[in-house]
Amino acid sequence: MSADLAHIRQVMAEADCLYSNDQVEAAITQVAKTINGELAERNPVVFCVMNGGLIFAGKLLPLLDFPLELSYLHATRYRSETTGGELFWKAKPEVSFIDREVLIIDDILDEGHTLAAIIDFCQHAGASAVHTAVLIDKTHDRKARPDLKADYVGLPCEDRFIFGYGMDYKGYWRNAAGIYAVKGL
Template structure:
């Protein structure tokens, strides 16, 4: 068990399981994008550890850029998506892979997909470490999913509770 602020969390998915699954995703992306130069758009802050592990396991020539959104307050999605830092690079006619830590309601991802598709990419796929199918409020097609999980609040491996817990090397679930 670990305590973060006023909450207690218990172990959920180990570092070794996470790293093994990310290597599998990287292998699949490498096969799917062989001979192409995708642009990885990493959604900050949560996806930084997942993205780092993912791209270090990919042998493709690629570009990496970052975008930041916010829709959470404490342990709940607010339902309002705010763009905080935008992407400046041209993605017209490029293969895009959005790298996200977790897709739960799908609201942030739907917002991001619209913005990206408005910039005329060649293709767009999503790679997410975690997916909560029960929490979806809008349908999202995700090609690369690390783990499908129940609709529970998790921290670690980039995911946080009010800014804390991102540095944990495993995933923990609210007790």
């Protein structure tokens, strides 16, 4: 069942722009500088978390100036909904990372259930260290684990329903050039 496009367009028309395209791009550049300084000599395997991490990874990877192996994984709790459910693996990593450092690139650290499960998966599968990079870290006290923090964060965000730069509203607006909050959410 496809979404009502008039509603989808209305959501964008009424949305609050939290970060402009230029602000997001500057944050990505800063994340890249930090990662370059810390991981360049560690030969990491980099995993993009699909679909949300796609745009952040696509913007970040060309700014990383060291050799790396790239793959993807796809785990979700949302399935085009606005609230999360049980973790569902659509595609597990296909590159070996036994005794390797791993960098996971994702769009957002919200409650962190998905990211925590991915970190646990990588650790149990033999990664020597797991690093995480997220474009957005949502500020609230509902994290899956109190100690769960991303190693590299582009921007903090208030506790609202957001979309853009890979994050979606009911499957739409991942392509929005900026970070937007749904009016009233």
